[in-house]
Amino acid sequence: MRTVTYTQILRETLADALRRDPRVFLMGEDIGTYGGAFGVTRGLLQEFGPERVRDTPISEPAFVGAAIGAAAAGSRPVVEIMFMDFIALAADQLINMAAKLRYVYGVSCPLVVRTPIGGGRGYGATHSQSLERLFTGVPGLQIVAPATVSDASALLQTALAGADPVIFLEHKLLYPLREELPEGLPPALPFGRARVVCEGRRATIVAWSGMVPQAERAAELLAAEGIQAEVLDLRTLVPLDTETLVASARKTGRVLVVEEGPRTGGFAAEVACRIFEAAHDSLDAPIRRLAAPDCPLPAARNLEAACLPNAESIATEVRALVR
Amino acid sequence: MDLLTCHEQMLTIRRFEEAVERLFREGRIGGTAHTCIGQEAVAVGTAAALQPQDAVTSTHRGHGHFLARGAEPGRLMAELFGRATGYLRGRGGSQMMMDASIGFYGANGITGGSIPFAVGLALDAKLRGTKRVALCFFGDGAASQGVFHETLNLAALWKLPVVFLCENNGYAMSTTASRSLAHPHVADRATVYGIASAQTDGNDLLAVRQTVADALDHARCGHGPFLLECRTYRLSGHSRGDPREYRARDEETAAWQREPIARFEAYLLAQKLATDADLTARHAAAKARIEQAIQFAEESPLPDAASVAQGVFA
Incomplete structure (x- = not known):
């Protein structure tokens, strides 16, 4: 057994996917050397290099849209939106493109958008919101919100192996959460089971x-x-x-x-x-x-x-x- | 694509779009559609320069792009008729078309919406090390979307194999380019991002084909994105039922003098690449092809309404 945090298990799960599947790559603001605003991707640049751990300009519509295109072509992009508040900038791409690919076009879009939500840290009105309600009513998007360390990995594994877009919510106060877990990753967990x-x-x-x-x-x-x-x-x-x-x-x-x-x-x-x-x-x-x-x-x-x-x-x- | 095939393709598009306008007037199809009469040389000249592995994204005015890339007129027409045999079984309609098997990734009906998508196709190609180039059609209207600028920056930064092709037809719906663009040449936006660019006469099929081929070569050889502006004119209204009150009939009459098909026919005849009889035969063939497409669509079954909520997820 070992003690592992929510942040750490997310990182390990992403690293595992990057190791096993050459189609997986990460994209987002300051996810490389900086390791992401909450440190989830820290160290991944060193192991996987800048082609697969891509720092982006501050252009959410462009890099989310690009991730959708890459996913439609067969890649498996994992995008980090630094705060869920910023997803508003990319809402067009998620609502009008990602959510429609399967139903309208019959095309897979294996895209995972990871994003921190929630208050409790005094970040103010545009860095603290829980905006999942804006997307739950858009058919075609799966909304995942793990509350434990083992679920964070188990559900992220399912998201990474899926064929349709996932918005993956990580509450900021959960990042330091600790759990006693066996070595390795917990088994994946299907969506839709409370x-x-x-x-x-x-x-x-x-x-x-x-x-x-x-x-x-x-x-x-x-x-x-x-x-x-x-x-x-x-x-x-x-x-x-x-x-x-x-x-x-x-x-x-x-x-x-x-x-x-x-x-x-x-x-x-x-x-x-x-x-x-x-x-x-x-x-x-x-x-x-x-x-x-x-x-x-x-x-x-x-x-x-x-x-x-x-x-x-x-x-x-x-x-x-x-x- | 040889020159006579190019001619045939332009005619197919023209007859298709004329049929679409007529079918709306007759109430035989519903919803909406945006036709590209006058812009056929851009679609066909581009398709003639593309390689089979290349990927294309389109716009809401995309019937021509799709037909030139190899769409079957019958299945495209069936989509407009909302039939089960349509490309997307009636789920897409005119503005949402896609057939990944021929590298056509269509559009989503949001002006500029496909621009970052195209860059994603190019990113995928780069990560896999394929020789695919993504070509992104967009209009002068989409050039005013913020995502266009963001995407140019991103593509230049990552040196992605993508050609941004601005089909400047002079109008964003009813708004003239001169009233929506602070600077008239969209291609000049390339300069600040350090992207190669060119402008060409979009009504000159040979010029389009050559310029697009050069742009594709540039991107394919690893030199990064290319921004190409093809200047053309939308002889159609914006969409069905557009009375075109925002422009003078004189302006349209003058534009018809520059339309691409007659111009290309004059070239074919002058170069003795075709005879009057050849051209007449091809006009008849295009007309028949579209009549067949309409018949195919009208005789096709409706999609199954009982399955309407299915297929949202895999």
């Missing part, structure tokens, strides 16, 4: 990415009060494991969906609706949502903290839910 983080009978807490550790801590707080909450980690938003969601909702009858982004138009609404459509007859209380308020995420520590859901606010919601 993880039951802990079992419980009183309520279901649904979360993804950076909200999963908060939900887990909330469950611990609640357990100390005698409230056994079940925590589900979506792992992938598209495809969504409706079956596991519904099974848990039927079991507990009470559901809270937690989302880091603002409340209105969030993916939590989709999750809640899927559960309601399939399990309304089993619900003992209206489904609740906990999300950030509908404002841009401010920079000051106390203001940011006032926006983001955390273990305490999740526990408070669950207490109200089971009352």
